[in-house]
Amino acid sequence: MSPRATVALLALLAAAGTAVAWARRRALATRAGRRFFGHPAAAWALRVLVFFSLAAALAPLVAPYDPGAQPAIVTLQNAAPSWAHPLGTDVYSADVWSRLVYGGRVSLGVGLLATAIALSVGVGVGATAGYARGWTDALLMRLVDVGLAVPRIFVLLFVVTFWDRISVGALVLVIGLTGWFTTSRLVRAEALSLRERPFVEAARALGASPARIVWRHLLPAAAAPIIVSAALSVGNVMLLESGLSFLGFGVQPPTPSWGAMVADGQGQLATAPWTSFFPGLTIALVVMSWNALGDALRDALDPRPEVS
Amino acid sequence: MRGTAAAAWLARRLAAAAAIVFAVVTLTFIVIHLAPGTPFLPGADRPVDPRLIAALTHRFGLDQPISTQYVRYLSRLVHGDFGYAFSQGVEVATALGAAVPNTLLLAGAALILDLAGGLLLGLMQAARARRTADIALGNATLFIYSVPTFWLGLVLVFVFSIWLRWLPPGGTTTPGLYESLPLLGRLADRFLHLALPACTLGVVGAAGTARYQRAALLETLGRDFIRTARAKGLTERRVLLVHALRNALLPFLTLLGLSLPFLLTGSVLIEYVFSWPGMGRLATDAVLARDHSLVTAVAIIASALVVLGSLLADVLYAVADPRIRRAS
Amino acid sequence: MTAPVLAVRDLKTYFVTPAGTARAVDGVSWDLHPGETLAVVGESGCGKTVTSLSVLRLVPEPPGHVLPGSLIEFEGRNLLTLSAPELRAIRGNRIAMVFQEPTAALNPVFTVGEQIAEVARVHLGVSRRAARALAVDLLNQVGVPDAARRAGEYPHQLSGGTCQRVMIAMALVCHPQVLIADEPTTALDVTVQAQILELLARKQAELGMAVLLITHDLGIVAGTADRVVVMYAGQVVETAATGDLFAHPLHPYTAGLLASVPRLDGARGRLRGIPGAVPPATAWPVGCRFHPRCPHAWDKCRTEEPPLLDGPAPGQSARCWLVSEPERRKPA
Numbered sequence: 001m002s003p004r005a006t007v008a009l010l011a012l013l014a015a016a017g018t019a020v021a022w023a024r025r026r027a028l029a030t031r032a033g034r035r036f037f038g039h040p041a042a043a044w045a046l047r048v049l050v051f052f053s054l055a056a057a058l059a060p061l062v063a064p065y066d067p068g069a070q071p072a073i074v075t076l077q078n079a080a081p082s083w084a085h086p087l088g089t090d091v092y093s094a095d096v097w098s099r100l101v102y103g104g105r106v107s108l109g110v111g112l113l114a115t116a117i118a119l120s121v122g123v124g125v126g127a128t129a130g131y132a133r134g135w136t137d138a139l140l141m142r143l144v145d146v147g148l149a150v151p152r153i154f155v156l157l158f159v160v161t162f163w164d165r166i167s168v169g170a171l172v173l174v175i176g177l178t179g180w181f182t183t184s185r186l187v188r189a190e191a192l193s194l195r196e197r198p199f200v201e202a203a204r205a206l207g208a209s210p211a212r213i214v215w216r217h218l219l220p221a222a223a224a225p226i227i228v229s230a231a232l233s234v235g236n237v238m239l240l241e242s243g244l245s246f247l248g249f250g251v252q253p254p255t256p257s258w259g260a261m262v263a264d265g266q267g268q269l270a271t272a273p274w275t276s277f278f279p280g281l282t283i284a285l286v287v288m289s290w291n292a293l294g295d296a297l298r299d300a301l302d303p304r305p306e307v308s
Numbered sequence: 309m310r311g312t313a314a315a316a317w318l319a320r321r322l323a324a325a326a327a328i329v330f331a332v333v334t335l336t337f338i339v340i341h342l343a344p345g346t347p348f349l350p351g352a353d354r355p356v357d358p359r360l361i362a363a364l365t366h367r368f369g370l371d372q373p374i375s376t377q378y379v380r381y382l383s384r385l386v387h388g389d390f391g392y393a394f395s396q397g398v399e400v401a402t403a404l405g406a407a408v409p410n411t412l413l414l415a416g417a418a419l420i421l422d423l424a425g426g427l428l429l430g431l432m433q434a435a436r437a438r439r440t441a442d443i444a445l446g447n448a449t450l451f452i453y454s455v456p457t458f459w460l461g462l463v464l465v466f467v468f469s470i471w472l473r474w475l476p477p478g479g480t481t482t483p484g485l486y487e488s489l490p491l492l493g494r495l496a497d498r499f500l501h502l503a504l505p506a507c508t509l510g511v512v513g514a515a516g517t518a519r520y521q522r523a524a525l526l527e528t529l530g531r532d533f534i535r536t537a538r539a540k541g542l543t544e545r546r547v548l549l550v551h552a553l554r555n556a557l558l559p560f561l562t563l564l565g566l567s568l569p570f571l572l573t574g575s576v577l578i579e580y581v582f583s584w585p586g587m588g589r590l591a592t593d594a595v596l597a598r599d600h601s602l603v604t605a606v607a608i609i610a611s612a613l614v615v616l617g618s619l620l621a622d623v624l625y626a627v628a629d630p631r632i633r634r635a636s
Numbered sequence: 637m638t639a640p641v642l643a644v645r646d647l648k649t650y651f652v653t654p655a656g657t658a659r660a661v662d663g664v665s666w667d668l669h670p671g672e673t674l675a676v677v678g679e680s681g682c683g684k685t686v687t688s689l690s691v692l693r694l695v696p697e698p699p700g701h702v703l704p705g706s707l708i709e710f711e712g713r714n715l716l717t718l719s720a721p722e723l724r725a726i727r728g729n730r731i732a733m734v735f736q737e738p739t740a741a742l743n744p745v746f747t748v749g750e751q752i753a754e755v756a757r758v759h760l761g762v763s764r765r766a767a768r769a770l771a772v773d774l775l776n777q778v779g780v781p782d783a784a785r786r787a788g789e790y791p792h793q794l795s796g797g798t799c800q801r802v803m804i805a806m807a808l809v810c811h812p813q814v815l816i817a818d819e820p821t822t823a824l825d826v827t828v829q830a831q832i833l834e835l836l837a838r839k840q841a842e843l844g845m846a847v848l849l850i851t852h853d854l855g856i857v858a859g860t861a862d863r864v865v866v867m868y869a870g871q872v873v874e875t876a877a878t879g880d881l882f883a884h885p886l887h888p889y890t891a892g893l894l895a896s897v898p899r900l901d902g903a904r905g906r907l908r909g910i911p912g913a914v915p916p917a918t919a920w921p922v923g924c925r926f927h928p929r930c931p932h933a934w935d936k937c938r939t940e941e942p943p944l945l946d947g948p949a950p951g952q953s954a955r956c957w958l959v960s961e962p963e964r965r966k967p968a
Contacts, residue, residue: 150607158604160595249595280462284451285454535735540754541729541755554743630745631790
């Protein structure tokens with residue numbers, strides 16, 4: 001690996017470490033922050049996420065080789081990990097680490113964007129259903145029932161069958177639009193319980209519009225489960241996207257994606273297992289970090305007071 | 309609930325389930341007819357004679373008004389006619405008939421591993437809550453739960469098939485050998501082939517179940533009646549396994565309903581990795597071949613299974629929770 | 637006086653919290669004699685419930701722990717150092733406990749009959765059938781009508797009062813020597829309260845049990861207790877026979893509690909509370925713990941913590957410098 005790439009890697013590790021240490025110092029002042037960092041996994045999760053996010057964002061600086069470059073030098077195909085290629089090379093004789101770094105852009109990007117879409121729709125629908133009640137609620141919840149009945153992957157397979165080439169943007173949209181159902185139920189439940197509280201009645205009496213009440217009063221109160229749901233959702237989306245890319249239906253080459261990298265390595269599983277192993281391990285680590293984050297957030301934002 | 313009340317409740321739930329499946333079917337119909345292109349052009353690669361397209365369109369009744377097509381579609385589905393799977397060369401129903409049992413076998417085996425393993429792990433963690441064993445197991449389950457199932461499948465294939473050579477890497481039976489085996493040998497062969505794919509799905513599922521069950525048990529252990537049980541002089545084992553578990557099993561039953569979507573999704577990926585001839589494999593092949601009828605059918609069947617599983621979970625929960633059972 | 641059936645000496649139960657160590661029970665001593673009813677009174681946060689839980693070691697171990705050096709003597713042994721099997725042999729058997737929220741204290745997925753029968757099977761070793769019969773019989777004894785049918789019902793189907801009767805039945809299965817009742821009537825309606833208390837008194841007389849009654853309600857104390865222990869800030873601040881306590885309370889806190897009870901007889905005046913609030917268990921005041929709220933406090937109270945000093949009446953003592961220096965008592 002070139003000196004630049006080595007320095008970049010070390011800098012990333014240092015950056016992840018210091019950023020989390022700084023965040024932790026600031027967070028320990030609040031009770032939620034103390035609870036959050038009370039989970040040893042939480043700090044590690046943050047370090048992993050910061051590391052990969054920075055790596056993805058600064059990919060051109062961090063990756064030692066161009067991920068699209070295929071020297072096609074036969075001797076360089078499926079090379080075992082070495083100093084020049086810390087994670088080895090794949091079937092296209094491209095550097096696995098470089099492709100991982102660039103692949104992170106897609107995987108993390110899809111995860112975050114699709115979750116943002118799912119969350120927005122879910123919160124919107126849930127708040128509307130919970131606040132409006134009556135026919136609106138019944139209709140929307142029936143829609144949610146239907147949405148929950150079809151496993152997401154089949155919807156995606158269905159879509160891919162009918163629309164031949166699916167762009168990354170369309171992929172993000174479809175994943176997002178199939179992932180809002182649980183969130184909407186959550187938000188609806190919160191809305192239903194908060195709706196009867198005095199502060200909402202007071203707001204209504206003061207003439208606040210429903211939209212304003214939802215936005216300024218209901219949502220902040222329901223923020224905790226929404227945030228937790230978001231963290232967990234990113235992990236799920238990443239698993240879904242990598243699964244699709246593994247099958248060949250998701251992100252199309254030459255855009256690198258962690259799932260596709262695992263598929264690429266399938267053919268030489270016996271001779272060069274690292275080509276499938278490292279991308280899959282990366283997915284596992286990042287998803288694990290999102291899940292750990294969700295767990296720690298759930299505890300930290302739990303409104304129940306400390307046991308006295 | 310007394311007899312008629314229970315029957316009424318069940319009837320309502322069945323009706324709701326049927327309504328959901330009906331809605332799914334309708335939605336697929338709408339999407340199919342919204343999709344660009346005609347069903348006869350698998351990709352705009354080669355130009356096709358427009359007269360041929362017109363003839364086919366007429367033959368398949370696609371020039372009829374939408375409402376007529378819809379009714380035709382529904383009536384055909386009710387009769388079990390899902391159309392023709394041109395990529396397989398047989399009726400869709402035939403292809404499904406061969407594939408669904410395989411998926412059910414795989415999913416069933418995985419579910420048993422999932423629930424049994426998850427329950428055991430959850431119990432072990434709750435019994436030693438917040439001590440080293442619990443923390444270690446908690447991290448392990450967190451990792452396994454986050455692992456992509458297809459990758460875990462490949463890892464297990466590498467370890468058990470390629471390196472240790474204990475188990476076969478795919479398929480349901482050993483081609484060539486299977487036919488010549490006696491009954492016991494055949495069962496053994498099938499079992500060996502089922503082991504890896506079922507374990508892959510089962511282990512990931514068990515990790516999720518363990519996390520869920522641990523939380524349910526710990527929550528139950530914090531409740532007043534547990535203190536009463538201890539005050540009665542019961543052993544910790546009895547307190548955990550009789551008093552706490554019976555309560556924590558109630559949410560466990562809902563896991564049955566929640567597991568099915570996971571298993572069906574997993575089947576798509578696992579069947580691909582292990583060349584298992586089930587619904588998932590059928591679906592991926594169909595997507596590659598742009599076989600619309602087959603993909604649609606698989607999606608509908610999958611939804612129906614999810615709805616059924618959810619219904620089953622509801623029924624089990626109602627039977628198990630005396631508060632609901634006795635509600636009049 | 638006869639030897640106590642339950643003797644507590646210098647009990648200390650502390651909790652580790654993020655805000656520091658909470659000294660919930662900080663050196664509590666009292667005796668419970670056979671056949672007597674001893675009431676432990678105080679506001680919430682004074683440590684009375686933790687005291688009662690400590691007897692049977694039901695305090696959750698993290699974050700709580702009982703300090704070594706504490707002694708709870710029962711039948712010649714220290715309950716705090718018993719092995720787990722020995723302790724289990726006593727719980728529900730020789731010493732039984734009844735809790736505050738009866739419906740929540742019963743397992744919702746088992747019938748009440750099963751839960752009572754469980755005690756018999758575990759401690760008396762009787763068969764399932766015999767245990768079930770015993771359960772029905774006990775339900776009868778505690779005044780549950782239609783006992784045979786009720787035994788097959790679940791806690792959520794029963795009223796709070798009936799659930800409390802079930803809990804009492806469960807506690808009495810083995811004819812315990814000591815019954816600890818932690819606020820047994822607080823969650824119940826007033827009329828039901830009276831019935832439950834009457835039931836407890838009747839059973840106590842029948843079985844010759846000693847009863848440790850935890851409560852914040854002085855009305856209940858007046859009607860049922862032989863002796864009273866008043867707790868404040870994790871300590872015993874006064875001990876006396878009931879009559880003596882109500883007639884001439886020594887400790888200003890006791891006087892304040894008595895004065896704050898609205899009276900139906902006598903002159904109507906303003907309701908008098910005790911100014912201030914109970915301090916947090918992580919930071920008890922220096923000197924006498926009550927001094928910030930005490931109308932009589934002087935310098936000594938702020939610096940020196942008083943021990944329990946014997947008062948004029950037999951068996952009455954209070955943790956107050958006024959006992960030794962009564963001239964310091966300010967007029968009301």
